[in-house]
Amino acid sequence: MQMRWGKLTFVLVLAGLLITGVAAFAAAKNYTVYVVVHGGIADPFWKVCEKGAKDAGALYPDLNVIYTGPASFKLEEFIADVEAALATNPDALVCTLTAPEAMDDILRPVIASGLPVIGINAPDLRPEAERIPVLTYIGMDSYTIGVTAAKETLKRFTPKRAVYVNHHPGATNIELRGEGWIDTMTAAGVTAEAIDITEDPIQGAEIVSAYLKAHPDTDVLFSGNTQRTETIIPRLEDDGIVVGKDIKIAQMDISSQILQYISDGKVMFTMDQQQYMQGYLGVIFAYLNVKYGLAPPPAPVSTGPGVVTAKDIAALTELSKEGYR
Amino acid sequence: MDAKETTLWSRLINVAIKFRHRPEVGVILAFVVMSAIFSILSPSFLSLRNLTGMFTVVSELGIMTIGITFIMIAGEFDMSVSSVYALGGFLFVTLANGMNSLLAMAIVLLGAMVIGFMNAMVVLKTRIPSFIATLGMMMFLRGMLLAITGGKSVKYIGDSIVPAILSTRLPLGFRPSHFWFLGLTIVFSMILMRTRYGNWVFATGGDKGVARAMGVNTDRVKIINFMISSVLASLAGMMVITRFWIANASFGQHMELEAIAAAVIGGTFLTGGYGSIVGAFFGAFLMGTVRTGLVMSGAPAYWYRAFVGAILIIAAAINLKLRRQEM
Amino acid sequence: MGHQGTPLVQMEGITKRYGAVEALTDVSIHVDRHEVLGLLGDNGAGKSTLIKVLAGVHPPTTGQVYFDGKPVLLKSPADARKMGVETVHQALSLVDIMTISRNFYLGREPTRKFGPFSLLDTRKMGQECRDVVTHVGVRVRDPNEYVSLLSGGERQAISIGRAMHFGAKVLILDEPMTALSIKEVRIILKEIEKAKDEGAAIIFITHNVHHVYPIADRFTILDRGKKVCDLDKNQASPEQIMEIVATGSMDSVNVV
Numbered sequence: 080m081q082m083r084w085g086k087l088t089f090v091l092v093l094a095g096l097l098i099t100g101v102a103a104f105a106a107a108k109n110y111t112v113y114v115v116v117h118g119g120i121a122d123p124f125w126k127v128c129e130k131g132a133k134d135a136g137a138l139y140p141d142l143n144v145i146y147t148g149p150a151s152f153k154l155e156e157f158i159a160d161v162e163a164a165l166a167t168n169p170d171a172l173v174c175t176l177t178a179p180e181a182m183d184d185i186l187r188p189v190i191a192s193g194l195p196v197i198g199i200n201a202p203d204l205r206p207e208a209e210r211i212p213v214l215t216y217i218g219m220d221s222y223t224i225g226v227t228a229a230k231e232t233l234k235r236f237t238p239k240r241a242v243y244v245n246h247h248p249g250a251t252n253i254e255l256r257g258e259g260w261i262d263t264m265t266a267a268g269v270t271a272e273a274i275d276i277t278e279d280p281i282q283g284a285e286i287v288s289a290y291l292k293a294h295p296d297t298d299v300l301f302s303g304n305t306q307r308t309e310t311i312i313p314r315l316e317d318d319g320i321v322v323g324k325d326i327k328i329a330q331m332d333i334s335s336q337i338l339q340y341i342s343d344g345k346v347m348f349t350m351d352q353q354q355y356m357q358g359y360l361g362v363i364f365a366y367l368n369v370k371y372g373l374a375p376p377p378a379p380v381s382t383g384p385g386v387v388t389a390k391d392i393a394a395l396t397e398l399s400k401e402g403y404r
Numbered sequence: 405m406d407a408k409e410t411t412l413w414s415r416l417i418n419v420a421i422k423f424r425h426r427p428e429v430g431v432i433l434a435f436v437v438m439s440a441i442f443s444i445l446s447p448s449f450l451s452l453r454n455l456t457g458m459f460t461v462v463s464e465l466g467i468m469t470i471g472i473t474f475i476m477i478a479g480e481f482d483m484s485v486s487s488v489y490a491l492g493g494f495l496f497v498t499l500a501n502g503m504n505s506l507l508a509m510a511i512v513l514l515g516a517m518v519i520g521f522m523n524a525m526v527v528l529k530t531r532i533p534s535f536i537a538t539l540g541m542m543m544f545l546r547g548m549l550l551a552i553t554g555g556k557s558v559k560y561i562g563d564s565i566v567p568a569i570l571s572t573r574l575p576l577g578f579r580p581s582h583f584w585f586l587g588l589t590i591v592f593s594m595i596l597m598r599t600r601y602g603n604w605v606f607a608t609g610g611d612k613g614v615a616r617a618m619g620v621n622t623d624r625v626k627i628i629n630f631m632i633s634s635v636l637a638s639l640a641g642m643m644v645i646t647r648f649w650i651a652n653a654s655f656g657q658h659m660e661l662e663a664i665a666a667a668v669i670g671g672t673f674l675t676g677g678y679g680s681i682v683g684a685f686f687g688a689f690l691m692g693t694v695r696t697g698l699v700m701s702g703a704p705a706y707w708y709r710a711f712v713g714a715i716l717i718i719a720a721a722i723n724l725k726l727r728r729q730e731m
Numbered sequence: 732m733g734h735q736g737t738p739l740v741q742m743e744g745i746t747k748r749y750g751a752v753e754a755l756t757d758v759s760i761h762v763d764r765h766e767v768l769g770l771l772g773d774n775g776a777g778k779s780t781l782i783k784v785l786a787g788v789h790p791p792t793t794g795q796v797y798f799d800g801k802p803v804l805l806k807s808p809a810d811a812r813k814m815g816v817e818t819v820h821q822a823l824s825l826v827d828i829m830t831i832s833r834n835f836y837l838g839r840e841p842t843r844k845f846g847p848f849s850l851l852d853t854r855k856m857g858q859e860c861r862d863v864v865t866h867v868g869v870r871v872r873d874p875n876e877y878v879s880l881l882s883g884g885e886r887q888a889i890s891i892g893r894a895m896h897f898g899a900k901v902l903i904l905d906e907p908m909t910a911l912s913i914k915e916v917r918i919i920l921k922e923i924e925k926a927k928d929e930g931a932a933i934i935f936i937t938h939n940v941h942h943v944y945p946i947a948d949r950f951t952i953l954d955r956g957k958k959v960c961d962l963d964k965n966q967a968s969p970e971q972i973m974e975i976v977a978t979g980s981m982d983s984v985n986v987v
Binding site for chain 1: 438446448451454461550554555556557559573610633644646647648649650652655657660695696699700702704705708709731
């Protein structure tokens, strides 16, 4: 009885894995491009990027795009995924350059041996001579994001105290956004700092609530992630704070909810890095390079930041629902 | 069949029968099966490049798993290992950026011993269940680390001595950490199975009252095992740092659960008194293999965690069934 | 049964206080080699407390323990064990989740040197253990079987055999017949007889005289921390002894 039970489960697992494998084989085509992002891939932001990558893959019958990354942001997992992708000897790799120092060892040898590698979304911002020699980079300059956010804010008013909430502690590009924000604000005479709100949306909201209680003169908050803002705003309103009046929000990236918030006046503006294009162009450039040897435009292929305000909402809402923006 | 052949054959059968009773049988079989499946789904799974790549991640998780297995067999939990891992790495980078890296490593290992000792003292003196006490330590250390670093990464600019001992790539893609893992597995397996101390560990976890009645110093056993757990966790932390060249407060989060899962998959009981270091070795391999295998097979990325969870449940259940048959 | 000279174990005037509670008041017992003393009393009489003093678990508040006429200070269970005192307590003698041979040698594992390392002498452990276990009448295929497979009686037999194998001079049996079948009780009684023949001084603790009457030589009865009486076997019947235990006094009983 016991042995039969054990055999049954074994067979089930085997079947499950074989089904997965068959699916993979069914999709096997001539060119395989791995797209590995730092994620978490469940985040709606990355779903848009994934759609871009997959849509590009659907354009060519001989192109197979495999998109992957950790379920929630975890640097070690992301790096292990990149290594696993490279171990399959793909035709090209498109990835976020989230931790350049850690990725040096992994990417330089494969680039040297001729593998097309394209960076998206998170750039390597070390001095030019030190950077990983990717074919090109598609995305934004993270530092500029922070600067733009600050400038746009200062256009509207001069805050007393500004805070940046870091949702990916450990990601260099996310840290740089904070630096752009702080530097610009400080130059304008505003007290500014960055706080770490961890990977956990609920915990992060608590941290922000506590910070505002400790620093009630804070009147503007810059958030780099739509999902996080969607938990932070309700939490602050719970505290009795009138979001949009007592505290203003500068935002990065688009989601239907964020557009609604802008409409309601709770968020001043957001910035779009067009992550659909990051995934889409990343795959296209990689494919064209592998198949025809075509060189993509040099880095950086800038996809933003475009500032989105109330007047742009009508155009964007539908597209956001469909997953393009 | 002549006489010699019969004896050899029956000897082999005897070995197979005895082997069936060992706690590691389940996980070794599962590992072999899983590797076979993945190598069919993705031909480059068994490539040297991939094997050495997986071995690296496995070694870091595995060294932490050895420590946690040892303390689990003694009847306690150590949830703080993931924080000691991160803190150890951060402390190493901070120190080694300003001094000889060997000295920095020694200080970190010593510091880990102190943390292990503190864990033991809290558990023994306050009688709080070790799961809770070490959970508290885990959150405390992690929080402290986040506060100190503010979430920023620290770059390694120290000398290359310790990196060469721990992580720097060797010919063919191997790394020193692989040999550390192999060596530590052998050493701790010997200690557990072949020494008096190992017998005391089993007894302490199996039935503390009986162990004490028979003269075993169960307090001392727990103190030593907590210290071992922390030291190994910090060693693993230094290995990942000398590979990534940066230290960050977020490293290793939830790794304590992965280590416990690897230990349980390898045949160690959550309730103590029974387990295997060799099993932990293969358990870590299983955990490390699954994720990579799924990525290489092109499986939908959203299913990884579900797969690992399912495997854990199945493996633990099978192990339990196998043990029940002989206990 | 009389004894020549001083008994092996004497406990004189033992008093044990826990704060305001006096668990034992001026209790004196003695037991000699080749002798079984039945230590009786209802629950809470102080039997376990008294025996823990002898086993080195806690010191008496006042009183003195003598071995072979010499006063001894037992600071720990290790001290008591060194003097040859072994306690067999059904719940506390074997670890279910370990093998028979690992249990047998727990705390006293034999080792062999391999270079600079001392490793378990597994060959000796297997061989010796099998011999002793068979000797006490437990049929075991392999000393690497788990203790959880043994019955209560088999476990008790192995515990007693273990104690004697490691040279117990004083054997304390704490309620050894609990939950044993009638067949198993007989087997254990035989083992205790063997131990007695081999020269052990045996203290058999129980609250049911029928467990110990067949092999006891003498009885000491405690009630609420005080000694009620010492009796030789030929002085009272089991029923009379039970009456004393139940009532806590000798008033209603006529002993010889």
